[in-house]
Amino acid sequence: MHEDPDRLRYPVERTANGWKEISWPDALDKVAKGIQTVQKQYGQNALGIYLGNPNVHNMGGMLTIKHLLSSLKTRSRFSATSVDQLPHHIVSMHLFGHMLRIPVPDVNRTQYMLIIGGNPLASNGSIMTAPNMRQKLKDIKARNGKVVVIDPRRTETADIASEHHFIRPATDVLLLLAMLNEIYLQGYAKKAQINNRAVALAPEIERLADFAKDYSAESVADITGITAIEIKRLVKEFCEAQSSVCYGRMGVSVQEFGLLSQYLIMVIDIVTGRLDEIGGLMFPNPALDVVNNSGPGYLGKRHSRVSKLPDFNGDYPVVAMSDEMLVAGEGQLKGFISVAGNPVLSTPNGEKLDKAFAQLDFMVAIDYFVNETSRHANIVLPPVSPLERDHYDVTFNNFAVHNVAKYSKALFNKNKNDKHDWQIYLELAKRLDKKVSVATKVERxxxxxxxxxxxxxxGLRRGPYAGMTLKKLKKNPHGLDLGPLKTMLPEALKYKDKQIHLNIDFYQADLVRVQAMMQDYDDSQILLIGRRHVRSNNSWLHNSYRLVKGKPRCTLMLHPETAAQYGIEDGQDVKVTSRVGSVVIAAEVTDELMPGVVSIPHGFGHGRKGVKQKIAQAHAGVSVNDLTDDTLIDQLSGNAAVNGVPVQLEAIELEDINLEAADLDISDLDTTNSDAEPSSAA
Incomplete structure (x- = not known):
């Protein structure tokens, strides 16, 4: 990325004659003026802002983004959170009193790891910062432990696991309810062990015995695709293991019952005595304590203007974004800022959002590239590359499976005229918000x-480790080992009463939706799921030839039975259609997928006009989010449901392609190669 010739080195402005480089002072002045013009004409909330995933990988950005956000004075905020880990935050806020107090699997010491909808070999751990996950999983097996993966696809992680079970997409909630029910039926709920840590939990935890009583293993077997015998065996093995942990990730979060499912995973770990236990689900203790330096979070203080979806900690769900731009009325978004994000490719119904961005009065992007989203901007402000900035993992040490602290100096010095993300934020804040407190002026x-x-x-000086300073980290360039995870309850709880709050009523109300799903379930539907590849890092690395060369990875995976049902052969183009759109993509017939399920990877779709990434465009692929549906959501949280999307398949016959070629005027063909057959030229 650092050497990429397509990476922007200077601010650029979109003109009638294409992109034009402009100076930093000119660019920042124009951006500030554009923002002020929109807000003066339409109101403060007529300006929207989207924060993409790369923000949380950026030390300077994480520590200073507040200055930009406060200077904008808009409530129209969106982020990648609501197409990703939002359920984790809400569950942790409800149970433990803070949205970032998220326990993680103690993978280094567990004897039994149950992974549901997670693929840590591709993600390197997600909401679980763990280097070399392949070795960690192998180590579990080497110490006579067990790794069990439940996923509609036999993933890279499933390939090295002890066992793998297919499950119909978006039915995890039924499996988890049946497992919770079995835990009580088989007598494995360890109430006393929990009560030692959170004394007043007893009245609520008794209610959990009835939470899932209507969901027997037999009642969910046909829908989930996992037999009752297997469900009961999994529960028995999980509960009788010396130590065990249940972990669910993206496949669980981004579906119609994502929040309830993540809640059930947490509850299963709690009632079996695996929370805050060695080898179970434990709380990290990072040197920079982000929990004690941020608010606890909240859900539903406000609702989006058009779709009436709840905000979380000030962010509206991304599925509400396009309607806020397209639907006229007071508060309609007329201006927008995209910070380190590409929502056209990464959020549902990308085509609709693409059209929404195109009709804005003013847009600015803080980004390295002119990509599928930033091409709509009036001005793009490029920060320095990742190799030109210092780094400390502000965010991901909070999810580390072993406590560490490490500071990395920038590899290269930036050029004098280049700007860090944090410098861009401060420069814009200075222009937009001159009336700030003395304390804010001093901090800036x-x-x-x-x-x-x-x-x-x-932050390090105020953290939990005495004597921890930046100077100390600089003296230890390879980092400091702060020790394995330790028991932290009840001190880790952020509620004043130092107790876990199960919020049973909130989650139990969602069982009405679960019952409706069971009654109306249509097992004849073809369901779409996503997938990721470690060489893509979402869409970040698609402009690197070294990482996109070789066998194409943007394919439609489907099971041989599904392929035969629709007359699809390996390598054949297939038209995939959902409620919101369609794409044409080459088939990859494989038994990695369970029958009735298809998979398209996330982050491709670089063929749109105006994108300035040559290598990515040459390996464009299609965007799975041209198929995902912005009306398909987890109603409890507002999180996007991009897994379990109903689609139709249609094989594109070779004859159809030849007929289209036959309609070409022969004068359009290049016949200079006399060795080429006409069909080859066509």
Missing amino acids: LLTKTLGPKFLLDQ
Whole structure:
């Protein structure tokens, strides 16, 4: 990325004659003026902002983004959270009192790891910061432990697991309810062990015995695709293991029952005594304590203007974004800022969002590239590359499976005229918001002068490890080992009463939807799921030839039975259609997928006009989010449901392609190669 010739080195402005480089002062002045014009004409909330996933991988960005957000004074905020890990935050907020107090699997010491809808070999751990997951999973097996994967696809992780079970997409909630029911039926609920840590949990935890009583293993077997015998065996093995942990990730979160499913995973770990236990689900203790330096979070203080979806901690769900731009009325979005994100490719119904961005009055992107989203911007502001900035893992140490602290100095010095993300934020804040408190002025001046590392040092000094400073980390360039995860209850709980709050009523109300799903379930539907590849890192690395060369990875995976049902052969083009759109993609027939399920990877679709990434465009693929549905959501949280999308398949016959070629005017063909057959030229 650092050497990429397509990476922007200077601000660019979109003109009638294409993109034009402009100076930083000119660019920042124009951006500030554009924002102010929109807000003055239409109101403060007529400006929207989207924060993409790369923000949380950026030390300077994480420590200073508040200055940009506060200066904009808009409530129209969106982020990648609501197409990803939102259920984790809500569950942790409800149970433990803070949205970032998320326990993680103690993979280094567990004897039994149940992975539902997660593929840590591709993600390297997700909401579970764990280097070399392949070895960690092998180590579990080497110490006579067991790794069990439940997934509609036999993933890279499933390939090295002890066993793998297919499950119909978006039916995880039924499996988890049946497992919870079996835990009580088989007598494995360890109430006393929990009560030692959170004394007043007893009245609520008794209610959990009835939470799933209507969901027997037999009643869910046909829909989930996992037999009652297997469900009962999994529960028995999980509960009788010396230590065990249940972990669910993207496949669980981004479906119609994502929040309830993540809640049930947490409850299963709690009632079996696996929470805050060695080898179970444990709380990290990072050197920079983000929990004690941020608010606990909230759900549903406000609702989006058009779709009436709840906000979480000030962010509206991304599925509401396009309607907020397209539907006229007071509060309609007329301006937009995209910060380190590409929502046209990464959020549901990308075609609709693409059209929405195109009709804005003003848009700015803070990004390295002119991509599928930033091509709509009036001005693109490019920060320095990742190799030109210092790094400390502000976010992901909070999910580490072993406590560490490490500071990495920038590999290269930036050029004098280039700007860090945090410098862009401060420059815009200075232009947009001049009436700030003295304390804010001082903080901005110190940050501008010293850089965000001074904020990091302040945070380290206030953290849980005595004597921890930035100076100490600099003296230890390979990092400091702060030890394995330790028991932290009840001190880790952020509620004043130091107790776990199960919020049973909130989650039990969603069982009405579950019952409706069971009654109306149509097992004849073809369901679409996503997938990721470690060489893609979402869509970040598609402009690197070294990482996109070789066998195409943007394919439609489907089971041989499904392929035979629709007359599809391996390598054949297939038209895939959902409620919102269709794509044409080559088939990859494989028994990795269970019958009735198809998979398209996330992050492709670089064929749109105006994208300035040559290699990515040459390996464009299709966007799975041209098929995902912005009306298909987890109603409890507002999170996008991009897994379990109903689709139709249609094989594109070779004869159809030849007929289209036959309609070509022969004068359009290049016949200079006399060795080429006419059909080859066509």
